[in-house]
C-alpha cells in the first residue's frame with residue numbers, strides 16, 4: 499500500500515498533468531498503472547508529497563475506488579489486491595468533525611453497494627447485505643450527530659446534508675438490489691420526496707455559496723434515481739426539472755445527458771401505459787435501463803432498455819433514439835454507459851470539481867410525445 503501511495507503521489511505531483519485531464523480519463527487503471535511505473539522510476543525527492551496532499555492524491559485514490567468497483571472480475575489488473583477495502587463498523591466514529599472523513603465512509607459504503615448490485619445474488623451477498631445495512635445505520639447515526647453539532651448555514655452542514663441524500667439513495671439500492679420487478683420502487687415515495695427536497699436545498703445553498711474545489715458525490719445521480727424509479731409523475735417531473743436546471747458536469751455524468759436519458763424512460767413508460775389506457779404505470783409498462791450509447795457523429799443518444807412485460811420470458815433488449823446536441827460541449831467524450839453504471843444511477847464516487855456546462859438538451863424534447871399522460875405540464879417544464 500505504501501508503494502502504491504508513493505506511486506500515485508509521484509504521478510499527481512507531475513505538474514504537466516492537469517487534474518481535469520486526468521479526471522476525464524475513461525480507463526482509470528491506465529493512470530494508476532502509469533502512476534506505479536512513474537513511481538518506480540522517480541527519485542524520492544521528486545515526489546513532493548506535501549504539495550499534493552489532500553487534493554490530487556484524493557483524485558488518484560478515487561481512481562482506485564472506481565477501478566475496484568468496475569474492473570472485470572475475471573481479469574483483474576495486477577494491482578487489484580491493493581484496492582480491496584474492508585469494512586469495520588467499529589471504525590465509524592460517533593460523529594464526524596469534518597466533511598471529508600464523512601464522505602470517505604459514505605463512499606466506501608456506496609462502492610460496496612455497487613458491488614452488491616452488480617454481483618450474482620447468492621448467500622455470500624445476503625451476508626454482505628446485512629453487514630452493509632449495519633454499516634449504513636452506523637454512518638447515518640454519526641452523520642445525524644454531526645449535523646446536530648455543526649454550525650448552521652455552514653459548508654459543513656451542507657456537505658453533511660448532501661451525504662444524507664446519498665445515504666437515502668444507498669438505502670434504496672440496498673432495499674431493491676435483489677428485486678426482479680420495478681414495482682418494488684412503489685414503496686419509496688417518501689424517500690423520493692426527501693431526496694428531491696434535499697437536492698433543492700443543496701442547489702440553493704450552492705448558488706449562494708459557490709466553491710470551486712471540494713469533494714462531493716454529486717447531485718446528478720440522486721436526481722436520476724428519482725426521475726427513473728419513482729413512478730409518481732409529479733415527483734418525476736420535479737426531478738427532471740432539477741436535472742435540466744442543474745447544467746453541470748459530474749465526471750462522466752452530466753446533468754443534461756441524465757435529463758435526456760431519464761426523459762426517454764419517462765416517455766417510454768407513459769407511452770406504453772397510455773396505449774393500455776392506464777393513468778398509472780403498471781409493472782408491464784415499466785422499463786429497466788440496459789445501456790446507453792452516445793453517438794457523437796449522429797448527434798443522438800441510443801437508450802437500450804428491457805420491458806418488464808417480457809423481462810422474465812423474453813429478456814430482449816429494445817432501444818429508443820434521443821436527439822442530442824453534443825457539439826456544444828466538446829469535453830464530453832463519453833461513448834458508452836454500461837448496465838452496471840446505470841443500475842447504480844451513474845454514481846462513480848467522489849469528485850472534486852463540478853464544471854458548469856451549456857445546455858445540450860435537444861430543443862425537440864420540448865415537443866412532448868402525444869402519448870404522455872400530461873403533456874401540458876411537461877411542455878411548461880422545458881419552457882421555463
Ligand SMILES: [Zn+2]
Pocket residue numbers: 741742743754757758859
Ligand atoms: Zn434538459
Ligand SMILES: [Zn+2]
Pocket residue numbers: 742753754757856857858859
Ligand atoms: Zn440541458
